Amino acid sequence: MSSNAKNVGILNISAPTSTCDDKNCPFHGSLHVRGAVLEGKLIKFRANRSGVVERTYLFYNSKYKRYEKRRSRIHVHIPPCLSLKEGDNVIIGECKPISKSIAFVVLGKVGE
Known part of the structure; x- marks a missing residue:
């Protein structure tokens, strides 16, 4: 864990090695993660x-006594200190509303 990165309080989430100056980063900024973790x-x-x-x-x-598959799309904020690309499986955490449609932030990749 980097010396200037803080712990977000979620298990199995390690801080990124690179730093950033984003105020909405849960590791280097002042954004708090609370609520749902998906x-x-x-x-x-x-x-x-x-x-x-x-x-x-x-x-x-x-009514039909069976399960159906559903999906939902969630708009998220991605801190610049995380190296992500499309197709990655990620863990997201709920935070305060950042914009009209964004109330979740990416915490890291799954399996890292």
């Missing part, structure tokens, strides 16, 4: 430090 696939990576994560889950349909 896992999904980064499907869109935009230039303004934002992206879209898609997660699939099973929903129980009580």
